[in-house]
Amino acid sequence: MPRSRIRSAVPLLALGLLAAGCGNGEPAGGSAGSSDEIKVFAAASLTGAFTELGGRYTAANDGTKVTFNFAGSQALATQIRQDAPADVFASADTGNMDKVKDLVGTPQSFAGNLLQIVVEQGNPRDVNGLEDLARGDLKVVLAAEEVPAGKYARQVLDKAGVTVAPVSLEDNVKAVVSKVALGEADAGIVYVTDVTGGGDKVEAVDIPDDHNVSATYPIAVVRTSRSQLKAQAFTDLVRSAEGRRVLERFGFLPPPTA
Amino acid sequence: MTGPARRRQAGGRSRVPGLLLVPAGLAVGFLAIPLVGLLGRTPWADLPAALTAPQVREALRLSLVCSLGAVAVSVLVGVPLAFVLARVEFPGRNLVRALTTLPMVLPPVVGGVALLLAFGRRGLAGQWLERAFGISLPFTTTGAILAEAFVAMPFLVITTEAGLRAMDRRFEDAAATLGAGRWTTVRRVTLPMIAPSLGAGVALCWARALGEFGATITFAGNLPGVTQTMPLAVYLALETDLEAAIALSLVLLAISLAVLVALRDRWFPTA
Amino acid sequence: MSTREGTAVSLDARVGLALGTLDLEVEMTVGTGELVVLLGPNGAGKTTLLRALAGLVALDRGRVVLDGVVLEDAEAGEHVPTERRPIGFVFQDYLLFPHLSALENVAFGLRARGLPRAEARRRSAAWLDRVGLAGQAGSRPRALSGGQAQRVALARAMVSDPRLLLLDEPLAALDAASRTEVRRELRRHLASFDGTRLLVTHDPLEAIALADRLVILEDGRITQTGTAQEVSSRPRSRYAAELVGVNLFRGRAADGAIRLAGGAALVAAGDHRGEVFAAVHPHAVALHRRAPEGTPRNVWAGTAEALEVVGDRVRVRVTGPVPIVAEVTPAAAAELRLADGGPVWASVKATEVTVYPA
Numbered sequence: 001m002p003r004s005r006i007r008s009a010v011p012l013l014a015l016g017l018l019a020a021g022c023g024n025g026e027p028a029g030g031s032a033g034s035s036d037e038i039k040v041f042a043a044a045s046l047t048g049a050f051t052e053l054g055g056r057y058t059a060a061n062d063g064t065k066v067t068f069n070f071a072g073s074q075a076l077a078t079q080i081r082q083d084a085p086a087d088v089f090a091s092a093d094t095g096n097m098d099k100v101k102d103l104v105g106t107p108q109s110f111a112g113n114l115l116q117i118v119v120e121q122g123n124p125r126d127v128n129g130l131e132d133l134a135r136g137d138l139k140v141v142l143a144a145e146e147v148p149a150g151k152y153a154r155q156v157l158d159k160a161g162v163t164v165a166p167v168s169l170e171d172n173v174k175a176v177v178s179k180v181a182l183g184e185a186d187a188g189i190v191y192v193t194d195v196t197g198g199g200d201k202v203e204a205v206d207i208p209d210d211h212n213v214s215a216t217y218p219i220a221v222v223r224t225s226r227s228q229l230k231a232q233a234f235t236d237l238v239r240s241a242e243g244r245r246v247l248e249r250f251g252f253l254p255p256p257t258a
Numbered sequence: 259m260t261g262p263a264r265r266r267q268a269g270g271r272s273r274v275p276g277l278l279l280v281p282a283g284l285a286v287g288f289l290a291i292p293l294v295g296l297l298g299r300t301p302w303a304d305l306p307a308a309l310t311a312p313q314v315r316e317a318l319r320l321s322l323v324c325s326l327g328a329v330a331v332s333v334l335v336g337v338p339l340a341f342v343l344a345r346v347e348f349p350g351r352n353l354v355r356a357l358t359t360l361p362m363v364l365p366p367v368v369g370g371v372a373l374l375l376a377f378g379r380r381g382l383a384g385q386w387l388e389r390a391f392g393i394s395l396p397f398t399t400t401g402a403i404l405a406e407a408f409v410a411m412p413f414l415v416i417t418t419e420a421g422l423r424a425m426d427r428r429f430e431d432a433a434a435t436l437g438a439g440r441w442t443t444v445r446r447v448t449l450p451m452i453a454p455s456l457g458a459g460v461a462l463c464w465a466r467a468l469g470e471f472g473a474t475i476t477f478a479g480n481l482p483g484v485t486q487t488m489p490l491a492v493y494l495a496l497e498t499d500l501e502a503a504i505a506l507s508l509v510l511l512a513i514s515l516a517v518l519v520a521l522r523d524r525w526f527p528t529a
Numbered sequence: 530m531s532t533r534e535g536t537a538v539s540l541d542a543r544v545g546l547a548l549g550t551l552d553l554e555v556e557m558t559v560g561t562g563e564l565v566v567l568l569g570p571n572g573a574g575k576t577t578l579l580r581a582l583a584g585l586v587a588l589d590r591g592r593v594v595l596d597g598v599v600l601e602d603a604e605a606g607e608h609v610p611t612e613r614r615p616i617g618f619v620f621q622d623y624l625l626f627p628h629l630s631a632l633e634n635v636a637f638g639l640r641a642r643g644l645p646r647a648e649a650r651r652r653s654a655a656w657l658d659r660v661g662l663a664g665q666a667g668s669r670p671r672a673l674s675g676g677q678a679q680r681v682a683l684a685r686a687m688v689s690d691p692r693l694l695l696l697d698e699p700l701a702a703l704d705a706a707s708r709t710e711v712r713r714e715l716r717r718h719l720a721s722f723d724g725t726r727l728l729v730t731h732d733p734l735e736a737i738a739l740a741d742r743l744v745i746l747e748d749g750r751i752t753q754t755g756t757a758q759e760v761s762s763r764p765r766s767r768y769a770a771e772l773v774g775v776n777l778f779r780g781r782a783a784d785g786a787i788r789l790a791g792g793a794a795l796v797a798a799g800d801h802r803g804e805v806f807a808a809v810h811p812h813a814v815a816l817h818r819r820a821p822e823g824t825p826r827n828v829w830a831g832t833a834e835a836l837e838v839v840g841d842r843v844r845v846r847v848t849g850p851v852p853i854v855a856e857v858t859p860a861a862a863a864e865l866r867l868a869d870g871g872p873v874w875a876s877v878k879a880t881e882v883t884v885y886p887a
Contacts, residue, residue: 072497075496078496078500167481168485170479171497182380184374184378184379184397185397431611432618433637433641434612435583435617436686437642442641
């Protein structure tokens, strides 16, 4: 009879709800606290280099997996402030690291980066320098100001005294590269490492040193991490000679002094 | 069930089984709690300042322009499409109907990528548009309108087609016997009679266009005053200034709510 | 053959089409000013025929000519679209446009045909007044009663002075109480209309009250046409016979007897030859429990089956070699214990058998 079937379903339903509720018994950062995985929040420009370092880390640390969250540093900082589960935070600028300084251990600089102009392979629009970016016939894309790459780009342009009217402000630096790679935009300002990472669809146009800005990348262990030791091991790897070699291969510079 | 409970059930006026109230209540909670949360975290004191900031006003203006533009595009081409789908039998009709619903199930960013591949500078149609007319759609307000129309039009087409199918076609016969040609019949009989469905379709279409994000940011880009509509502004503000993001979200919510309440009678036609 | 002598032909229609399970093959003419009623059982094709004449359904075969103008010719590939035919159509459920007022409904056809708004409204108001609904001009259809809606539908169809007025079961949607009154009204309005009128109904009372001429349609074919008087005195189909309430037989007459299919024979007065119909009124059938003696020339055995009280009479259905319906007094029915069924003898005088050529 239908009624008795419903009656027996209710306790099952209640049990199910309880079980689901039990899953939340762990503290924030819970799933990151499990002992064979660490979560690394890293700036988008670090995608290539950190993925490789993650592989080496797993090999050297008896199978501890590394899960990455690559995004604009400003987005990551906000997420960490909202108690997103992270064990390590690597930012593309000190400004965003400062936003979470009460939530992380002492930040250490581990790499530097310079900026470059990125254009499509073959440079079809004949872009030769920062001044060209002010041309009316060019579609220039920059990262939004809140994004470190965007902030740096504006600094570079200010130094060179060039005014650019971008057609779009992307929310992470990789999106700038992809717009240029797709052929939708003619040029953008990104990190040197992004141009290398962009493959054969894009090529670089140098920015002279006196206009260029040097980005500093700090890394820190998040205080609420449940795997402090493993997180520390990752940051140690990043800052080690091995880590530096990998970063260099991807185009990063050693951390700027002071 | 014991005596009193049974009596209560029998005495109730609706025939809905009492047990359905539990999941129904959960549904209401599921939908209401996020909204309550939003209202609870709103910085009411800073709201006026946040709302009158030029970037917010710009985003609001753009949102209205683009969403209304998307509705206009959808009505101009979508309503005729609904007519053809509902009234004309042609080979491949089911395929066309499936195509119309595709944007509804496609993740919006994927839609944006597809739009780029079609109408971008190197796109299938975009190349020709640029060469023949010098028209370039990405990074323009028109591009944002098209992106929103792409995701929102299916709602209008589906609702209108349903209304046309549900309508008693003998009214069109009656109009013919009274001397009305096809166009007059559509104008004076068919459209007025499907007005409730049409209205609901337009409302849904507009709401969807207003909230569109993924396709817009991928295809049209993000530039304040040109393509940065409210949803984009909220997303970016979220990354830096949570209070501003909440204020913007509230504005979007209020507008959507106002429209839905004003149109609620059309939602369920009282035919 | 079809129209009365001396009347000019207004509608000349030869309609052949197949629609679903219906196979319609009809040839008919309607005279100028004639009111023809199409009568028949449900599913006969009456509505389809009307819709075909209106151009809402295309002909497979045939030709429709109205007042000398070819409206459709299937073989020649001509088809004048509905909106260009000078017709008016009253639908079974009126189909008044729900979003327009009564006045706007009536004016619709005038406006569609290009008449300026003010003039259209003026003429429509005059028509509404004519059908007694001047006060309802601004009402929406849903606020009107059945009878009122019917009148609006009529006004709407007639206001443009159509050459052919088609009415599909105009009283069917009304309840029995309003039907009589509305039928009277309808008759009055139709009488004042000088165009050709073709009305469909399944109600024989309505048919007889309104028709100049009846056309009986059964299963897609015309089985009989004539005045109400002609049809009732000489029904030529089972349906017509049931309408009138007589027993109808068909057979071959020779040597004073009519041989029916199945072998039985009927004897009738008079000399007849060839294929004939033989009609016997139920009250001319006498029933007996034992074989009767005496004068009736038609006597046969059968079984009394169903009994039905009709007014102050009892109708008895008798099955057997000659299935027949008899009408007796309640007293006779009681005396013969007909309610018990069982074998009976039926007898009919030869003089009570009406014979006419098939």
